[in-house]
Amino acid sequence: xxxxxxxxxxxxxxxxxxxxxxxxxxxxxxxxxxxxxxxxxxxxxxxxxxxxxxxxxxxxxxxxxxxxxxxxxxxxxxxxxxxxxxxxxxxxxxxxxxxxxxxxxxxxxxxxxxxxxxxxxxxxxxxxxxxxxxxxxxxxxxxxxxxxxxxxxxxxxxxxxxxxxxxxxxxxxxxxxxxxxxxxxxxxxxxxxxxxxxxxxxxxxxxxxx
Numbered sequence: 001x002x003x004x005x006x007x008x009x010x011x012x013x014x015x016x017x018x019x020x021x022x023x024x025x026x027x028x029x030x031x032x033x034x035x036x037x038x039x040x041x042x043x044x045x046x047x048x049x050x051x052x053x054x055x056x057x058x059x060x061x062x063x064x065x066x067x068x069x070x071x072x073x074x075x076x077x078x079x080x081x082x083x084x085x086x087x088x089x090x091x092x093x094x095x096x097x098x099x100x101x102x103x104x105x106x107x108x109x110x111x112x113x114x115x116x117x118x119x120x121x122x123x124x125x126x127x128x129x130x131x132x133x134x135x136x137x138x139x140x141x142x143x144x145x146x147x148x149x150x151x152x153x154x155x156x157x158x159x160x161x162x163x164x165x166x167x168x169x170x171x172x173x174x175x176x177x178x179x180x181x182x183x184x185x186x187x188x189x190x191x192x193x194x195x196x197x198x199x200x201x202x203x204x205x206x207x208x209x210x
Contacts, residue, residue: 037197037200037201037204038096038100038113040197041096041113041117041194041197042093042096042097044193044194044197045089045092045093045096046093047193048089048193049086049089049090049093052082052085052086052089053086055082056079056082056083056086059075059078059079059082060075060076060079062075063075063076063079070142070143070145073142074138074139074142077138078135092116092120095116096113096116096117099112099113099116100113107205110201110204110205111205113201114198114201114202114205117194117198117201118198120194121190121194121195121198124190125186125187125190128182128186129179129182129183129186132175132178132179132182133175133179136175136178140171
């Protein structure tokens with residue numbers, strides 16, 4: 001038996017074996033695989049929840065210890081936003097656990113989880129990108145109304161920027177650079193946490209559709 005004939009027989013065996021299985025049989029075969037993927041997604045959500053809680057504690061601590069009113073307002077505002085995001089993540093985690101534990105057909109459960117997570121990833125990216133100019137504008141007006149004066153930084157700024165035009169040009173370049181870096185980092189971050197597992201979920205759904 002040559003190599004080509006062996007490949008043909010193996011492919012034929014796999015095809016006929018798969019064709020003879022019902023949706024229920026395939027669902028049983030995919031149960032462990034889908035369970036593993038969903039568990040990984042849950043771990044990613046728990047990682048993000050813990051990270052957000054640590055970040056909230058950090059900026060909350062800065063808010064309490066700083067003597068600058070502008071910094072207090074800035075960090076207090078984003079402490080509240082982070083808390084709201086944590087609550088949303090917990091709601092999402094609870095929703096996924098509920099769907100994965102129901103007795104509905106496996107395919108419908110997976111599709112529901114996939115739709116929820118895809119929407120979350122999409123909105124999370126949009127929210128992050130929209131938040132950058134908001135943060136920048138908020139901090140700019142706070143610093144204008146209640147400037148934070150640090151002698152060493154003021155001395156460096158005075159040497160670097162002779163005119164207001166130079167200062168505004170620097171701020172514009174800084175904003176554009178921040179947006180570009182945040183764009184690619186956010187894409188990578190969301191793909192690392194969720195993107196690969198979403199692809200695996202889609203593959204499992206495709207298996208159920210055959």
